[in-house]
Every structure is written in structure tokens, then in C-alpha cells.
Amino acid sequence: MSRTAALLVAVALTLAGCGESTQEKPSVAQGEADFGKATDLSNGFGTQAKPGEFPRTVKHAMGETVIEKKPERVVVLDTGELDNVVALGIKPVGIAYTDGSPTMPSYVGDKAGTPENVGTINNVNLEAITKLNPDLILGSQLRAEALYPKLSAIAPTVFSVRPGYVWKENFVLNAAALDRQADAAKMLEDYTKKATETGDAIEAKLGVRPTVTALRFLPGRIRLYAKKSFIGTILIDAKIPQPAASQVDDLAAEISTEEIGKADGDFVVYSSYGDPAKTAQDSVLGGPLWNGLNAVKAGKAKPVSDETYFLGLGVLAADVVLDDLKKQFGA
CATH class of the missing domain: 3.40.50.1980 (Nitrogenase molybdenum iron protein domain)
Incomplete structure (x- = not known):
């Protein structure tokens, strides 16, 4: 089960x-x-x-x-x-x-x-x-x-x-x-169906299930969100894989600015927690290592909403994330 x-x-x-x-x-x-x-x-x-x-x-x-x-x-x-x-x-x-x-x-x-x-x-x-x-x-x-x-x-x-x-x-x-148990059961059932349909639509559009990195800048740290994160569970439910560096059985893998190459994948979605100026986002996005990523060169590194992808933590936010993923992939 x-x-x-x-x-x-x-x-x-x-x-x-x-x-x-x-x-x-x-x-x-x-x-x-x-x-x-x-x-x-x-x-x-x-x-x-x-x-x-x-x-x-x-x-x-x-x-x-x-x-x-x-x-x-x-x-x-x-x-x-x-x-x-x-x-x-x-x-x-x-x-x-x-x-x-x-x-x-x-x-x-x-x-x-x-x-x-x-x-x-x-x-x-x-x-x-x-x-x-x-x-x-x-x-x-x-x-x-x-x-x-x-x-x-x-x-x-x-x-x-x-x-x-x-x-x-x-x-x-x-x-x-x-x-309100019955209401919650129905919403989770609907979410599961939508996650499956989202993954299928993306694969139908691209011919493959692309890897997706969920990158987040926080004050003093940079994270690749992994399996035991909110966005990680959504990607798993949609059967959308993450690159090897993000496939850890944890909330996230922490990397340094010099290790930003580990964020590469077919697609990269990124955001900052709070004020981006208080994180390394601007310096990383303006640097040569970032601009050397395959996803960046292909125009497939996109900013996303921190309040949904990382702070939402519920079925309403999950639905919005699924909608946004379809939009990001043009599915």
C-alpha cells in the first residue's frame, strides 16, 4: 500500500x-x-x-x-x-x-x-x-x-x-x-491524481522525465533540496527525478558557492529565503560557475516562488507547485 x-x-x-x-x-x-x-x-x-x-x-x-x-x-x-x-x-x-x-x-x-x-x-x-x-x-x-x-x-x-x-x-x-477527515482524504486523493497527471504531461511534452534541481539560497548557506523536503515529495509523487547530488535521504544537501556545479540538471528552479541580498544568490547568479551550468546555458534555470516551493508545506501550495512545474516545462 x-x-x-x-x-x-x-x-x-x-x-x-x-x-x-x-x-x-x-x-x-x-x-x-x-x-x-x-x-x-x-x-x-x-x-x-x-x-x-x-x-x-x-x-x-x-x-x-x-x-x-x-x-x-x-x-x-x-x-x-x-x-x-x-x-x-x-x-x-x-x-x-x-x-x-x-x-x-x-x-x-x-x-x-x-x-x-x-x-x-x-x-x-x-x-x-x-x-x-x-x-x-x-x-x-x-x-x-x-x-x-x-x-x-x-x-x-x-x-x-x-x-x-x-x-x-x-x-x-x-x-x-x-x-474534517473526509475533506482531507478527498484533497489528498485529488493531489495524488494531479501529481501523476503533471509528470505524465511533462514527459509527453519533452519525451522524457527531465531531472529537476530545487536550489535555495539562505543566509549563510546554499541548499539542494532533496527527498525529505516538501518539494522533494512533490517531485517524487510526479515521478520527476532529481540529479544525483539531490538524491539524498535528507532535507537537503548543502553546498558552497564553489560547488554550485552540483546544482546542474536538465532544469533548475531556485529561490531565496527572505531578502536575496542577505544570501549568496546575486553573487552566484552573476558568477562564471553558474553561467557554465548546462541548465543555465539552455535557458532552463528559472526563479520560483519561495512561499510555495519551500514554505507552503500543504496541499494548497502543492497544487500551485504542480501548476507552476507544468508551466515551467511548457506542458
Whole structure:
């Protein structure tokens, strides 16, 4: 049984200060012991409650949470949770943005309404969350494990293991807390079909499944996003291969500016996290090594939206990425 099919089966304290850092990372961070185990750690998450049944108990990364009634005032602590709740027809009352993109993602637009800003994913504002009187908080162990006791004192709180390559498992978990499992199942089914059709269309257009490098510039580092990344899972689902340097069972392979040749492939899609001027993007793109890449010489190295390819982390962003890949390939 495929992972997606398994997911579809699975679907059937005093608050101190205004802002608190969530920089302390548990072992599910990249490079730590449990990073690659996030899928296994997510097994069994969700609820045994029937559709419409409340109270319901939801099992998640931090244990079990009882949700007394169907949530209406939801606070989301990352872009993955934002994507999930909006996809399920819910407008969150509060959101923690990323430091690199502290505004509503354009692909979400007004579908999310006008949620209050409750800080960033690395500096959550507990006072702001409390004032919103939420009845559900959604986040992840990776981002905010240390804050879980205080958050759960404000409202029922459900945490995934981590954002990223387990975005489908996280969607199922969030849907369980929101009593929208059937909707999530249908959306994942539609996504899987669209990914297959996208890969087939690209192959039909080009006569081959081209290799695609997902290159990202961040302050102080350059990454080739790999199998255990959001974009990596989308390429796998579309059966679009990545070059050898990106075929690692990890979030990404980090390279230096001198190693930019490893980014070469039939196509290269690239972006910067936050302000490109704070990364090596401009110097790399203006240098001889970049201009010597086969993809660059063939006009097949294209800038893409960071907020969808790398920060989206949900089915809405995945759909946009698939549409953009077809456009990039002229399929």
C-alpha cells in the first residue's frame, strides 16, 4: 500500500511575557536522530471519534488532547498549519508567520480572512494568542515543543512531529482535530491524481522525465533540496527525478558557492529565503560557475516562488507547485 493510500485509510501555568522563543529544537530537526523517523513517529496520530462526534481525543506528537467542541477559533503556528486549515475551509483567527516571509502567502490570499499576527514561528507571542480566545492551536513539536505546556493552558493544542516532508500526515492530523477527515482524504486523493497527471504531461511534452534541481539560497548557506523536503515529495509523487547530488535521504544537501556545479540538471528552479541580498544568490547568479551550468546555458534555470516551493508545506501550495512545474516545462 502506498503512503498516500495508507493516509487515506487512516483518515476513515501562567503566561510570562509577550514573546517567547521557540529556537530550542528537539531531535526531529534536520541532522538529529529522529529526523528521518517523522513518518513512523506520526503513525497512530489522529482520533477514533466518529464524524461530528465531540468531545474527541486526538493523539499527536505531544500526547493526547481532548477537544470539547468543534473548533471555530483556530490559531496556526506555521505555514503548513495555515495551508491545512484554509484548505479545509477555515479562516484562522491568529497566525505566526515565518521570519523570511512575514506576510500572508499570495497563494492563500483572502481565503484566510484577516487573522491577527501572533509573532513568528521562532518568537510566538503568547499574550496575543490568549487575547484571541482560541478553541484550538495547531503547530509542531519541532517549532514549539518548549511552549507546549503554556499553549495547551490557553486552548487545546495539537502538534505534529515536524513540518516538511510529512505534510500529508500533518494534514490528516489537523483534519482529525477539526472534524474534517473526509475533506482531507478527498484533497489528498485529488493531489495524488494531479501529481501523476503533471509528470505524465511533462514527459509527453519533452519525451522524457527531465531531472529537476530545487536550489535555495539562505543566509549563510546554499541548499539542494532533496527527498525529505516538501518539494522533494512533490517531485517524487510526479515521478520527476532529481540529479544525483539531490538524491539524498535528507532535507537537503548543502553546498558552497564553489560547488554550485552540483546544482546542474536538465532544469533548475531556485529561490531565496527572505531578502536575496542577505544570501549568496546575486553573487552566484552573476558568477562564471553558474553561467557554465548546462541548465543555465539552455535557458532552463528559472526563479520560483519561495512561499510555495519551500514554505507552503500543504496541499494548497502543492497544487500551485504542480501548476507552476507544468508551466515551467511548457506542458
